[in-house]
Amino acid sequence: MSTQTQPVRQKSPGDWLTSGPLRFLVSIGVPVIAFLFLRWSFVLLRDQEANRILVAFIALTIGVFGVWILYLLTYYLTEQLPERLGERVRPFVFVGPAMVILFIFLLYPIGHTFYLSLMNADSEEFIGLKNYRTIFTDEQMLITLRNNGLWLISVPLFSVSFGLIVAVLVDRIGRWESTAKAFIFLPMAISAVGAGVVWKFMYFVRAEGEIQIGFLNAIITKIGGSPTNFLETIPLNNLALIIIMTWMVTGYCMVVISAGIKNVSTEVLEAARMDGANELQVFFRIIVPIIRPTLITVGTTVLIWVLKVFDIVYVMTNGRRDTQVVANQMYTELFRGGSVGLGSALAILLLVAVSPFIVSNVRELRRRRA
Amino acid sequence: MFQSQGAVQSRLRKILTASPVRIAVLALCLVWSIPTLGMLISSFRVTQEINRTGWWTVFSPRDNTEYRSLVDRVERSKTFAERTQDQFVAAQAALEAGPSEEAVSTAVAEAEAALSEAVSDAETDLAEAQAALDANEDGAQARVDEAEAALDAAQTALAAGVNADEIRAQLLDALREDVQSTEERATNAQTMLETDRKALAETDEPKNFPIGSEGWRRQWTLDNYExxxxxxxxxxxxxxxxxxxxxxxxxxxxxxxxxxxxxxxxxxxxxxxxxxxxxxxxxxxxxxxxxxxxxxxxxxxxxxxxxxxxxxxxxxxxxxxxxxxxxxxxxxxxxxxxxxxxxxxxxxxxxxxxxxxxxxxxxxxxxxxxxxxxxxxxxxxxxxxxxxxxxxxxxxxxxxxxxxxxxxxxxxxxxxxxxxxxxxxxxxxxxxxxxxxxxxxxxxx
CATH class of the missing domain: 1.10.3720.10 (MetI-like)
Incomplete structure (x- = not known):
């Protein structure tokens, strides 16, 4: 359509001068107006005391199709531009919105949060690096950092080990393999809040002598022990939380490691066995070295999850009795009447902690491009 | 040849290793699903049941000693109630029939025998008192007087003889009393039986209930979701x-x-x-x-x-x-x-x-x-x-x-x-x- 009309237009440059910039403005203005209209309809929909199902339906329609309409509309407008300009602008119709969103939601906040981290509790006064000093000197903060350290070591260690063991075991049980995997993997699909309820019930404790309806304490009292308050007993409660996360992510480790094990050639394994290697030797000397890269990938992913762990702690103890972790501390500081400065500094700390992985990702990209 | 040997070996190894591996996998799956299972089961249980027993008890037949002892108790109280009821009925019948003539005459003869025995007792007492007086003991005179009076009274009573109607009335009273006491016992036994029966009814029978039965509804519910x-x-x-x-x-x-x-x-x-x-x-x-x-x-x-x-x-x-x-x-x-x-x-x-x-x-x-x-x-x-x-x-x-x-x-x-x-x-x-x-x-x- 545009290819037919454009040669006609290019014949009169004067026409372009008057209508070109106008068209350009329109091509930017229309999406902006459309966006504002969509947003306005949203606020309206939300405020109305209308039928919830109807509101939901309209919201879904706009939410799902609105984006498509915006893209198609913008593209149509670029087709109205003179061909050469349109050719240049067009890729940005595709990539532009994504980059704008990335900038607003992930890149600009780095700067803003860093700025906030240098300010005081209500972001009104510049206090330099004082918030960072607090993080590394305050007693409570040091406990928080210690806990994160504990999580960072134990969760990847436990989950990768379990995942590896399970992956090796299920590899040998034949047709029940996928069923067994589903059992281990299932906790991965549920929310940390749901898992919180599940484990609160597991850890539930009643006074000595009463009937224990929490599974673990029922076992403990059955074998003659006295009931244990897993979530309030100080060194134990961190482990209790770590177990929950391990329970949740082991399935992920297992699935990925299992795929890695399936790639180990059976000929190599058979050859080793023929040479008289026992199963343990085959495992440690053949399988583990071959799937080492997989183990590292999986461990890294879990490590990053652990760094950001929030909901488990928020739901189970909310950091009480020395179980605080960085992300929950950050949430408390930012949204529960703490110090925005300190919370922002903690967020920056998280970014610093994941930055080696970001750097390695970018490096990997460069290597692949080269 | 070489290959088939390898195949046999690997199959042998598979068989040897299969069952412990399967057990291990099964155990891991169990450990991994117990937490979720507990939540899922509890979400369908009646509140009181969740708080009374662990969720895992829904799988095993529940401890039935409590139930059995209740059943036994009900059985015992039932026998006891029946027995006391029988006694009560018997006592009522006896009262209805009234004291028989035979019983009355026996009672009369017994009463007469008792009267004559009382006279001979009084005579013995008097003789002893007399002997004491002869021996000049202190207060012996008073004893003699007392004994003489008692002998006199006994002789008068013997002379008057036994009134059969009076005896009959006494026997009737006794029967009435009997009816009253057996009735009381029977009522008590009945109350006890009812209490035990109620306790039994309130205790779950430890077995699987058919869907929709009373026992089922006491354990499972959808109310939690509602x-x-x-x-x-x-x-x-x-x-x-x-x-x-x-x-x-x-x-x-x-x-x-x-x-x-x-x-x-x-x-x-x-x-x-x-x-x-x-x-x-x-x-x-x-x-x-x-x-x-x-x-x-x-x-x-x-x-x-x-x-x-x-x-x-x-x-x-x-x-x-x-x-x-x-x-x-x-x-x-x-x-x-x-x-x-x-x-x-x-x-x-x-x-x-x-x-x-x-x-x-x-x-x-x-x-x-x-x-x-x-x-x-x-x-x-x-x-x-x-x-x-x-x-x-x-x-x-x-x-x-x-x-x-x-x-x-x-x-x-x-x-x-x-x-x-x-x-x-x-x-x-x-x-x-x-x-x-x-x-x-x-x-x-």
């Missing part, structure tokens, strides 16, 4: 979760697909730099963006709106989506694109008609994970929507319930299961995509 969905507003939260999640999956995928297409197939300035930015953004924790975005929203009036949350999830999910879809799109053969160009397709047509349909596998894989991620997310939901019943999504609502109803397990377990319902359906329905997606790295770091 309560959670209506009173605790989990129904609204479910709708909110759907409203938040579906656009939060569709929008980032759409935007990412457009961008990935541009990165894969269009040329534009600063392409490599922009793609590097995508990679950097992929690693940035969403935690950093919360306050800046919240402040931005307040300024542009997006605070607390669905769209605000959609955009936040879009922002946080976008880099990985671009990265994955891009990785898939560049594997599409160049010839396909070239043929499209030759056919005169515009960039948009090539994208919507060709590249997008071809990319469905990776889009589906990412969609599953983005869906789960958004559905299960708590942090963003808390920050941008809060826990107020009207706006809150399932996770936020459940976390609120954990705080406010910490030990109402019937509420918490049912609520938790409602939050898990959709993820579990997705998990079981799309398990294959799930595993494929995971191994391809579709999880958020």
């Amino acid at each position: 309560k959670v969905v209506n009173a605790d507003r989990m129904g609204d939260a479910f709708l909110n979760s759907l409203l938040i999640t579906i656009p939060s999956v569709v929008i980032p995928i759409t935007i990412a697909a457009f961008a990935a297409y541009a990165f894969a197939w269009l040329s534009f300035p600063a392409k490599d730099l922009l793609f590097a930015l995508v990679i950097v953004a992929m690693g940035v924790p969403g935690h950093l963006a919360l306050v800046p975005i919240l402040r931005l929203y307040l300024r542009v009036d997006l605070g607390g709106t669905y769209m605000g949350v959609w955009l936040a999830h879009t922002g946080f999910g976008l880099p990985l989506a671009i990265y994955l879809i891009y990785g898939y799109m560049i594997t599409i053969p160049r010839e396909i694109m070239e043929s499209a160009h030759i056919d005169g397709a515009s960039a948009m047509t090539a994208f919507t008609r060709l590249i997008l349909p071809l990319s469905i596998p990776v889009i589906a894989a990412f969609a599953i994970f983005q869906f789960l991620w958004v559905w299960n997310d708590l942090l963003i939901a808390l920050v941008f929507l809060g826990t107020e019943a009207e706006n809150a999504v399932l996770t936020a609502r459940l976390s609120e319930l954990i705080g406010s109803k910490g030990q109402d397990w019937e509420v918490l377990t049912a609520g938790a299961f409602i939050t898990m319902l959709v993820p579990l359906i997705i998990f079981f329905a799309l398990q294959r995509f799930f595993v494929r997606g995971l191994t391809a790295g579709s999880v958020k770091g």
Whole structure:
């Protein structure tokens, strides 16, 4: 359509001068107006005391199709531009919105949060690096950092080990393999809040002598022990939380490691066995070295999850009795009447902690491009 | 020959190792599913039962010593009640019949014998008193007088003889008394029996109840769900979760697909730099963006709106989506694109008609994970929507319930299961995509 009309237009440059910039403005203005209209309809929909199902339906329609309409509309407008300009602008119709969103939601906040981290509790006064000093000197903060350290070591260690063991075991049980995997993997699909309820019930404790309806304490009292308050007993409660996360992510480790094990050639394994290697030797000397890269990938992913762990702690103890972790501390500081400065500094700390992985990702990209 | 030997060996090894391995796997699966199972079972149990016994007791026949002893007691009280009842009836019959003549005459003879015995006793006493008087003992005279009076009275009574009517009346009284006491005992025994029977009726019989029976209803219920969905507003939260999640999956995928297409197939300035930015953004924790975005929203009036949350999830999910879809799109053969160009397709047509349909596998894989991620997310939901019943999504609502109803397990377990319902359906329905997606790295770091 545009290819037919454009040669006609290019014949009169004067026409372009008057209508070109106008068209350009329109091509930017229309999406902006459309966006504002969509947003306005949203606020309206939300405020109305209308039928919830109807509101939901309209919201879904706009939410799902609105984006498509915006893209198609913008593209149509670029087709109205003179061909050469349109050719240049067009890729940005595709990539532009994504980059704008990335900038607003992930890149600009780095700067803003860093700025906030240098300010005081209500972001009104510049206090330099004082918030960072607090993080590394305050007693409570040091406990928080210690806990994160504990999580960072134990969760990847436990989950990768379990995942590896399970992956090796299920590899040998034949047709029940996928069923067994589903059992281990299932906790991965549920929310940390749901898992919180599940484990609160597991850890539930009643006074000595009463009937224990929490599974673990029922076992403990059955074998003659006295009931244990897993979530309030100080060194134990961190482990209790770590177990929950391990329970949740082991399935992920297992699935990925299992795929890695399936790639180990059976000929190599058979050859080793023929040479008289026992199963343990085959495992440690053949399988583990071959799937080492997989183990590292999986461990890294879990490590990053652990760094950001929030909901488990928020739901189970909310950091009480020395179980605080960085992300929950950050949430408390930012949204529960703490110090925005300190919370922002903690967020920056998280970014610093994941930055080696970001750097390695970018490096990997460069290597692949080269 | 060599090969077959190896095959035999490996089969032998398989048989030898199979059963311990199977047991180990079974044990692990059990350990992994016990927590969820406990929640699931408890969510269908009656509140009192949840608090009275552990959820695992629904599997084993419950300890029945209590029940058995109750049954025995009822049996014993029943026999006792019957016996006392019989006695009561017998006593009544005896009263009805009245004392028989034989009994009366026997009683009369007995009474006469007693009277004459009393006379002889009095005579003996008198003789002893007389002997004492002869021996000049102190107060002997008084004893003699007393004994003489007693003998006199006894002789008078003997002379008067026994009145048969009086005896009959006495016997009747005794029978009446008997009826009264046996009736009392029978009533007591009946009361005891009833108490025991009631206790037995209130105790569950330790066996499986047929669905819908009294015993079944005492153990299993759907009330927990009704309560959670209506009173605790989990129904609204479910709708909110759907409203938040579906656009939060569709929008980032759409935007990412457009961008990935541009990165894969269009040329534009600063392409490599922009793609590097995508990679950097992929690693940035969403935690950093919360306050800046919240402040931005307040300024542009997006605070607390669905769209605000959609955009936040879009922002946080976008880099990985671009990265994955891009990785898939560049594997599409160049010839396909070239043929499209030759056919005169515009960039948009090539994208919507060709590249997008071809990319469905990776889009589906990412969609599953983005869906789960958004559905299960708590942090963003808390920050941008809060826990107020009207706006809150399932996770936020459940976390609120954990705080406010910490030990109402019937509420918490049912609520938790409602939050898990959709993820579990997705998990079981799309398990294959799930595993494929995971191994391809579709999880958020």
